[in-house]
Amino acid sequence: MKRPIRRGAAALRERLRGRLVSRDDTGYDTVRKVWNGRIDRRPSLVAFCADEKDVVVALRFAREHELLVAVRGGGHSCAGTAVCDDGLVIDLSRMKAIEVDAAARSVRVQGGVLWGELDRATQAFGLAVPGGTDSEVGIAGLTLGGGNGWLMGVHGATCDNLLSADVVMADGRTVATNCNENADLFWALRGGGGNFGVVTSFRYRLHPVGPTVIGGAVLYAYEDALKVLRHFRDFASSAPDTLTVYACLICDGDRPVVAIAACYVGSADRAEATVASLRKWGTIVTDQLRPMSYVELQSLFDGARPAGRRCAMRSNFMAGLPDAAIEILVEGFRTAPSPLSAVIVEHCHGAIARVAPDATAFGLRSNPYHLEILGFWDQAEEDAANLAWVERLFADVQPFNTGEVYVNSLDEGEGHRVREAYGINYTRLVALKAKFDPTNFFRCNHNIAPR
Numbered sequence: 001m002k003r004p005i006r007r008g009a010a011a012l013r014e015r016l017r018g019r020l021v022s023r024d025d026t027g028y029d030t031v032r033k034v035w036n037g038r039i040d041r042r043p044s045l046v047a048f049c050a051d052e053k054d055v056v057v058a059l060r061f062a063r064e065h066e067l068l069v070a071v072r073g074g075g076h077s078c079a080g081t082a083v084c085d086d087g088l089v090i091d092l093s094r095m096k097a098i099e100v101d102a103a104a105r106s107v108r109v110q111g112g113v114l115w116g117e118l119d120r121a122t123q124a125f126g127l128a129v130p131g132g133t134d135s136e137v138g139i140a141g142l143t144l145g146g147g148n149g150w151l152m153g154v155h156g157a158t159c160d161n162l163l164s165a166d167v168v169m170a171d172g173r174t175v176a177t178n179c180n181e182n183a184d185l186f187w188a189l190r191g192g193g194g195n196f197g198v199v200t201s202f203r204y205r206l207h208p209v210g211p212t213v214i215g216g217a218v219l220y221a222y223e224d225a226l227k228v229l230r231h232f233r234d235f236a237s238s239a240p241d242t243l244t245v246y247a248c249l250i251c252d253g254d255r256p257v258v259a260i261a262a263c264y265v266g267s268a269d270r271a272e273a274t275v276a277s278l279r280k281w282g283t284i285v286t287d288q289l290r291p292m293s294y295v296e297l298q299s300l301f302d303g304a305r306p307a308g309r310r311c312a313m314r315s316n317f318m319a320g321l322p323d324a325a326i327e328i329l330v331e332g333f334r335t336a337p338s339p340l341s342a343v344i345v346e347h348c349h350g351a352i353a354r355v356a357p358d359a360t361a362f363g364l365r366s367n368p369y370h371l372e373i374l375g376f377w378d379q380a381e382e383d384a385a386n387l388a389w390v391e392r393l394f395a396d397v398q399p400f401n402t403g404e405v406y407v408n409s410l411d412e413g414e415g416h417r418v419r420e421a422y423g424i425n426y427t428r429l430v431a432l433k434a435k436f437d438p439t440n441f442f443r444c445n446h447n448i449a450p451r
Ligand SMILES: Cc1cc2nc3c(=O)[nH]c(=O)nc-3n(C[C@H](O)[C@H](O)[C@H](O)COP(=O)(O)OP(=O)(O)OC[C@H]3O[C@@H](n4cnc5c(N)ncnc54)[C@H](O)[C@@H]3O)c2cc1C
Pocket: 035, 070, 071, 072, 073, 074, 075, 076, 077, 078, 080, 081, 082, 083, 092, 111, 131, 132, 133, 134, 136, 137, 138, 139, 140, 141, 142, 143, 144, 145, 146, 147, 148, 149, 193, 194, 195, 197, 198, 199, 200, 305, 408, 409, 444, 445, 446
């Protein structure tokens, strides 16, 4: 039965080890913020859970009071699904434990850890979990959506390296999952996002990485953009697993440039020869590709996408990068209203592509180019112009869209594309959602509705 929330909140506050923030509390406007500054939602309560028990208590409270629940790991979802209007946010940012077992090559990580924190802890042993490319992103949301990044060529997607997870289910039960125990739930968690429960801890396989890698970017003059992108395409299609390259149309100050960002994690004696080609594609403006620690590389691009900036994105996978698509992207980026915006083409290859599409819920592994059109700007008055630019360029590249989208790249209002994010796995995910969350309690996400 629905119970009055105000009185209940006092009782909830008593029962939590962590902090509960309501609309009347100091700091409310800070704690309701997420990474994307465009998201402006007003939850009734934000529960900063200190441990798994707190998550159970908060979740049961939400059930009793029929509150919508949002789950926040690192808060970096562009769509802002980590925060809701009127409901309860289960925030995991206080749950920061990291236990490295270097001998077993595994690490157990609580759901509020960020990639930079995990990388620093594991690199102390010369090990790493394949993650994304930014240090401030949460391990939870990224893993549950799939996870691509610099190590995907050698070690696969993040979710391919998940060994087990502890989950609080919609009915408040706590469940352990791995390949043998609750295996169907474990399958769904590896790509199915926040649809199946609150994951309080993840255990990952660790790999030796670095600690020195070759990383950074070579910046080319925009006049050479067409040529550079064609070289990128031809080079990437035969790049070794040890080298991952992204092509980025960005502005260096106010000046548009093409950045070829890369990470090489192979043997040191072949390093320079392997990356040498990346410097031969046109007029170089700046060469920032150099040996650096893996930890440094992982935070190199943080400054370009700070928390609080307004963002809108559209994305899809592409089977190839034909000249016609390159021309549209290069011309389209010239018309971006904001110099903070970017167009990124990520080349996904190697280990991530060798996993069968139905091995995990994340199954979009065969198309090598992941396109992201990213509008970034600072002022609300600039929303309309920037949103229109993102939409227009996305519409222009539709002839090259494979009809597949990475779930973690979906924006607000793109719920209709969730099916595109799962391809052949969608039907099984719907059935598992009906089994594990028949009332769609977890719906503040890229929702897979139970039938
Ligand atoms: C700057 C930036 C860089 C990025 N780089 C990459 C990249 O290199 N590779 C890549 O793959 N992706 C990347 N992403 C996308 C990223 O994977 C998603 O935004 C992801 O959702 C972020 O995870 P989070 O925990 O920070 O998100 P949150 O916003 O906290 O969570 C997003 C959703 O995940 C679910 N969720 C979060 N935590 C839990 C939990 N513990 N249990 C259950 N459900 C949970 C919830 O449904 C929540 O709404 C990037 C995003 C940004 C903003």
